[in-house]
Amino acid sequence: MTVHIGVIGTGMIGQDHIRRLTDVVTGADVVAVTDVDAARAAEVAARVGARALPTGQDVIADPAVDAVVVTSWGPTHAEYVLAATAAGKPVFCEKPLATTAEDCLRILEAEQAAGRGLVQVGFMRRYDPGYRAVKRALDGGQLGHPLLMHCAHRNASVPESYRSEMAVQDTAVHEIDAIRWLLGEEIVSAQVLTPRRTRHRFAHLADPQFMLFETESGVRADLEVFVNCQYGYDIQCETVCESGTVRLPDPADAIVKTATGQRTGVLQDWKQRFGAAFDLEFAEWIASLHDGGPTGPSAWDGYAAAVITDAATEALHTGRVVSVRLKDRPDFYRS
Amino acid sequence: MTVHIGVIGTGMIGQDHIRRLTDVVTGADVVAVTDVDAARAAEVAARVGARALPTGQDVIADPAVDAVVVTSWGPTHAEYVLAATAAGKPVFCEKPLATTAEDCLRILEAEQAAGRGLVQVGFMRRYDPGYRAVKRALDGGQLGHPLLMHCAHRNASVPESYRSEMAVQDTAVHEIDAIRWLLGEEIVSAQVLTPRRTRHRFAHLADPQFMLFETESGVRADLEVFVNCQYGYDIQCETVCESGTVRLPDPADAIVKTATGQRTGVLQDWKQRFGAAFDLEFAEWIASLHDGGPTGPSAWDGYAAAVITDAATEALHTGRVVSVRLKDRPDFYRS
Amino acid sequence: MTVHIGVIGTGMIGQDHIRRLTDVVTGADVVAVTDVDAARAAEVAARVGARALPTGQDVIADPAVDAVVVTSWGPTHAEYVLAATAAGKPVFCEKPLATTAEDCLRILEAEQAAGRGLVQVGFMRRYDPGYRAVKRALDGGQLGHPLLMHCAHRNASVPESYRSEMAVQDTAVHEIDAIRWLLGEEIVSAQVLTPRRTRHRFAHLADPQFMLFETESGVRADLEVFVNCQYGYDIQCETVCESGTVRLPDPADAIVKTATGQRTGVLQDWKQRFGAAFDLEFAEWIASLHDGGPTGPSAWDGYAAAVITDAATEALHTGRVVSVRLKDRPDFYRS
Amino acid sequence: MTVHIGVIGTGMIGQDHIRRLTDVVTGADVVAVTDVDAARAAEVAARVGARALPTGQDVIADPAVDAVVVTSWGPTHAEYVLAATAAGKPVFCEKPLATTAEDCLRILEAEQAAGRGLVQVGFMRRYDPGYRAVKRALDGGQLGHPLLMHCAHRNASVPESYRSEMAVQDTAVHEIDAIRWLLGEEIVSAQVLTPRRTRHRFAHLADPQFMLFETESGVRADLEVFVNCQYGYDIQCETVCESGTVRLPDPADAIVKTATGQRTGVLQDWKQRFGAAFDLEFAEWIASLHDGGPTGPSAWDGYAAAVITDAATEALHTGRVVSVRLKDRPDFYRS
Structure with missing residues (x-):
């Protein structure tokens, strides 16, 4: 019944989620981790009895890994989410889903092609x-x-x-x-x-x-x-x-x-404020993997956030009101 | 020691202030009132033992009147405030001081010409x-x-x-x-x-x-x-x-x-919310008349409010950011 | 329409009530004061344009005095309340009404003999x-x-x-x-x-x-x-x-x-906490004197407080549960 | 690293704790249960993949059981806590520790004889x-x-x-x-x-x-x-x-x-109010079993509660102030 998790990125938030998946949430086991800092990955892996792998792609490809948590540097998110989706493995991605709207769209297409929900984005407020x-x-x-x-x-x-x-x-x-x-x-x-x-x-x-x-x-x-x-x-x-x-x-x-x-x-700090929300976010995510797939913020929510933050960034730079231009929402992402 | 007050305008707010000056605040006595509705003025006058006079100018000119309260229809405010100022009588004017910035400027000039502060505007929040x-x-x-x-x-x-x-x-x-x-x-x-x-x-x-x-x-x-x-x-x-x-x-x-x-x-309603503020506003106004003149919101505050509300009204109509263009503040109005 | 007040006792609370009756509450005028400290009485009297009289009995007897406020030392309260009642003058007595239950009972009898409510006791919480x-x-x-x-x-x-x-x-x-x-x-x-x-x-x-x-x-x-x-x-x-x-x-x-x-x-301090209550207490008391007599805490309330505080004092000294033995409440004091 | 738990009593609170140990708290596994209602025990056991055993003593004796949770009927608590202590197994006992002070004392002696802390009592307020x-x-x-x-x-x-x-x-x-x-x-x-x-x-x-x-x-x-x-x-x-x-x-x-x-x-209800406290209580208890033994409310706390509730019960019946007579606190129970 245990979900075996691979974690890509063992920085502060990655370590916090590994602790959460190990010590707080039941039904999950972190079995593989990786990080750009291999020494840090090894150290974190040793602490929880997981294996440290060279790359994120190795983690995704690892047959022992049932589901993937992406907590690496933002610009690498899209690559890993796409790979996990291609591998048919559920993936929890910390925000942002991707750093460009184009990459988000690629993820939407990949997930639709997979035919089932695989992607959840880490907007933890919904669990507070x-x-x-x-x-x-x-x-x-x-x-x-x-x-x-x-x-x-x-x-x-x-x-x-x-x-x-x-x-x-x-x-x-x-x-x-x-x-x-x-x-x-x-x-x-x-x-x-x-x-x-x-x-x-x-x-x-x-x-x-x-x-x-x-x-x-x-x-x-x-x-x-x-x-x-x-x-x-x-x-x-x-x-x-x-x-x-x-x-x-x-x-x-x-x-x-x-x-x-x-x-x-x-x-x-936000860890105090939303600690319980993070716990619940992962508890519900793990539970959902036994039961039809993720129910939290979807790739569409990640895409919309990307387009809106792009517009707001332009608004900051120009001082103007900037329109948000979202694609039509596919039926796949209607609740 | 009692300040004899003439009230111009006996509508709802006028009656409320007359009640306040009669029953709540010490040191004041309403001696003359007027209203466009003469019957209403007569009725209110009878209730508090004041005289009902035909016009606001009569109230201002009345030698028994030490100070004037203007609670008439907004477009008439400027005329009465100017007349009271010309007569050298302190005047408390409910907002707006005047319905145009030009009239407010006229009041600023008249008050400066009088050489002492005579005008207070009814922004009661400052007393809450x-x-x-x-x-x-x-x-x-x-x-x-x-x-x-x-x-x-x-x-x-x-x-x-x-x-x-x-x-x-x-x-x-x-x-x-x-x-x-x-x-x-x-x-x-x-x-x-x-x-x-x-x-x-x-x-x-x-x-x-x-x-x-x-x-x-x-x-x-x-x-x-x-x-x-x-x-x-x-x-x-x-x-x-x-x-x-x-x-x-x-x-x-x-x-x-x-x-x-x-x-x-x-x-x-605002009467409940700011009832105590209104009481204090009048208590401090009456006290100030014994002691060097009004200390509350000044004609300058009334002028600034007029110019800003003009700008905001234009902003409402145009949807644009509208600049507020105030004259330089005379030293007379610096605290 | 003004009620002319005589104040017996010009200590801290007495002075505060004199200020209140003079500057805050309409419809009242302090015309006579007295104090065991004649110099203090004279000074307070001068401040508000009242006369300083030698004794409380002089204040009560003064034909210019319509109603009496007793703020002297507690043990003297009963004497002054009884005298005011005998003179048929309304009397506001700071707590305690009297320092013994027996004196309170004498006041109850005197007020009933007078045939109308004359006594109010200063329990200001009821006005908060x-x-x-x-x-x-x-x-x-x-x-x-x-x-x-x-x-x-x-x-x-x-x-x-x-x-x-x-x-x-x-x-x-x-x-x-x-x-x-x-x-x-x-x-x-x-x-x-x-x-x-x-x-x-x-x-x-x-x-x-x-x-x-x-x-x-x-x-x-x-x-x-x-x-x-x-x-x-x-x-x-x-x-x-x-x-x-x-x-x-x-x-x-x-x-x-x-x-x-x-x-x-x-x-x-209590002055900040109950300042508005004190103001309202006196405003309602003054208003009641025009309109059928006092509506606030009655001599019965003062008597009950005396008996209960006696019981509680005995309870403090003995450590025991002490019964409160009130006389039957006369119909005169039923609301 | 997993603690294998035996649960004695599968009523409402027992089931809630079994759910907690299974779905909420990491590091624990419910392996054996029992109840006076054997059918209910069987049903609960099946739900979580545990074995249903005939008696509490069987649960305690089961070599697969590392630690015991007692949530049976209050009068049976002492027997099970004593048996667990005798078996050298940590035991979490819902309040009351025992229904008589004498039984509590027996538990204190047994635990001291065991030479290490084995007993924790379910006062969950300390975790709120x-x-x-x-x-x-x-x-x-x-x-x-x-x-x-x-x-x-x-x-x-x-x-x-x-x-x-x-x-x-x-x-x-x-x-x-x-x-x-x-x-x-x-x-x-x-x-x-x-x-x-x-x-x-x-x-x-x-x-x-x-x-x-x-x-x-x-x-x-x-x-x-x-x-x-x-x-x-x-x-x-x-x-x-x-x-x-x-x-x-x-x-x-x-x-x-x-x-x-x-x-x-x-x-x-209390489940809403103290749900998070119950979760934390069990999380800390499970963690403590890896790390030197229970840190929560001790058998002494259970004994003191028993003596005080006895006194309060007598106080309810008699209306009197009743003294609480605790034995001297053994050094074993000093923190």
Whole structure:
């Protein structure tokens, strides 16, 4: 009953998922790993009793590997997802699915050619209990149609290597998926405003950024991305509907009253904030492999995110409203 | 020690202020009133022991009147404020100070000619305890410079006579003043987006609207105006600064747990939400008249609001970003 | 229409009420004051244009005085309330109504002999918006019958002159009235437990104390009194009913997020916490004098509080459950 | 590396733990089960690929079984825990450890004779993230010494088979352990008050109950147990210390605003409320078996809970304050 997993990429997130698949989630066993840093791969492999293989293609080809997790450098994702698909093996790919829309389209075609769902993309927000409560409220019908969404994505700080485009591609991409998923609609345009910059930034970095998205039905979603907010990791999301609103809860924490006032803690990083979501994401993925294939974010969701982040990146560079031009959604990807 | 007040305009808000000056605030006495509806003026006058006079000019000229409150129809404000200023009498004018920027400029000149502050404009948010706590936090310096503001102004519903422009001129005008006051900066541009419309609207009405303002230093303030939100009167305001954020509190209410969950009430109208702010606004105004003249929102604030709402109205009509072109601020209006 | 007030006692609370009657509440004018410290009385009188009289009896007898406010030392209350009642003048008496149950009974008899309500006792909780919201929820009927109340009354600190009995007589007395008022029932027994003492106390002081009350219908109310809690002035009250619960809200305050977490302020003293309640208490009292007499806490409420605090004081001294033995409530005091 | 588990008792909680050990927690495998209802045991065994054995003693004796989980009827716990201990096998026993203090003492002796920790008792509160945050705050030292605890344990409803004593033995027992654990002290006395009964009760049932505990150092902990509160499953815990307070957070839930107000959901049962705590409890237990033995609530904690619930039961029956008489704690059980 155990799913034997091969992991491509043993960096921070790769190691975290290997730990998760080994120590947290039942029904999975990491049997093979690889990394561009062979020594690191060997070390990680030894820790969990897996074999370290030279390349990602070796991992995919390994007959002992039932399913593949891709957590390597973004530009290599497409190659591995395509190879896994060609091999008929389920593949979980951390975002992005691919770094170009063209590569995403190739994956869509390959998966359709395979005739069954094989690809899942790592948009873990969909597994967060708070987001799921929001989704239930929106789908419950009592609130009427959504009209507006107000989102914020704040990090305490980022390293100097973080460039302005990453606010779109690495950070906002999670909200882009969350907006699409919560609303059940495609985004049709993007705009990026650049407010006064924080002093706690690097010269090259536009931080914060304020993004505006419009959906097919005219919903407007705004998103503050602020990656040097200093105070913590803070995710906000409010959806305003025709008859009411629903807001994502903050994580629960003990309430302390002292001479400095009433205080609750603010989390400091995404691992704390979405740790339970990651666990559930993998638990459901592993369970789905026994039961008809992946049920999470699909290759289509990965493709849409790529096209939208491309548009938002252009919007950041030009200051203009940029249209999102998605291909027609194949029936294969309709739920 | 009592200030004798003449009130021009005895409609709903006029009557509410007369009640306030009579029953709530000490040190004031309403001695003369007028209204376009003479019968209504007579009735209101009788209720509080004041005299009903034929016209606003009569009220201003009345030697028994120490100070004037203007709560008549907006287009008549400028005339009365100018007349009171000419008569050297302090005048409290409900917003708008005037319906054109030109009339506001005339008032600025008249007041400067009078050589002392006589005019106060009715932006009551500045007297709300919650807004004041926000202002203290921002001025305290611990949060660093503001970068973004996220605001929402929601009404349960509006009558059919409410037109799209009123979302700017009657509704957003309060946030326009609040943004200027909280940040201590002028707004330099405005843009208005029109999201999907609620079904709970009239055919002529763009509701909700999503407004974007930029200030001199580059702060971006966004404002949702949603005047048929169905669920209540709800004012939200969060300011994001370099080292932290501050959020306007919701009004306190009893917390009830029953089989339908944990619940607190949502207020239903602005009178409930800002009743205490109105009381304090008049208490401080009356007190200021004994003590050097008005300390609240000035004619300059009324002028700036007029120019910004003009720009936002044009932005609504054109869909474009519209620049706000204020005259240079006279030293007279620097604090 | 103005009520001319004589104030007996110009200490801190007396001065605060004089300021309130002068600057905050309309329809009242303080015309005469007295104090054991004649110089202080003279100074306060001069400030508000009142006359300073030698004794409380002089204030009561003064034909210019329509109504009396008693804020003198507790042991003198009964004498002044009886004199005002004998003179047929409405009297507002800060708690306690009298320091012995016998004196309270004398006041009840005197007021009944006068044939109309003249006495109001200063239990200001009944005027707090939060408590009123709780009262409405309880009276609304949806929650069923109350079964339990959990209360806390915390002060940041008290001076060394504060003795253990004052936790009952000066502090808990407010909750004793609040419990009676919210439940609409009499308290029938009291018990006081003395937990581990805080180090931030004086050797003579049992702090905190934990009090238990039972009502006629068997509701159990518990009350933590902690007068050196260090962190602020904090009033908590939750009522548990057959079908739900209702909790007193904390005062609203701006929500600040910084590197130390999410924070809201805690008030530091009762003047901040109940300032609005005091204002409303006097506004309603003054209004009631034009309109049939006082509607607030009655002499019966003052008597009941005295008997219950006597029982609780005995309970503190003996460690036992002490029964509360109230006389039958005269029809005169049934609402 | 897998721990092979034998489960004694396949009722509701037993099945839930079997599911947990099979589907949620890694490193464990349920290999043998038993139940007084042999058919049920067979069915459960078949579902997870375990063997169904005739008796608990058979499970314990089975060489394939590394560790034992006891979820049978309470009166049988002691027998199985003693047998497992005699067999030198780690045993996780759902509360109660035993139904008499004498049996608990026998277990303490047996475990000490075994020379190493083998027994863990199922007090899952210690694994709840909220309680752990409270514990961290208390242990952090900033709050000073605890003085008071205010707790509530509310269930929406209980079946008619629930008797008054169960409020102590089955319900309050969780707070009794939480109080001991959070404070790091023993409870020395118990008292139970019976407030007015809810109409939503059975004739035989005292509901709610109000319990009072005192600890060695004089901390007073009060606990409302209300098992027919109608509105949900609600756990409250506030600790009042010398310099501040800390309160257990409510579970996070989406915040919905509609015409009925602002609402968050209330959980309906303990499985929802403590599901994550149960998962973590077993994950840590399984992990501890690889690493020196159990780290959770010990046989001493089970013994103390038994003696305290005995005292509280007597207190319920007599209405008196009942002393808790614990044996001296053996060094074996000092941390």
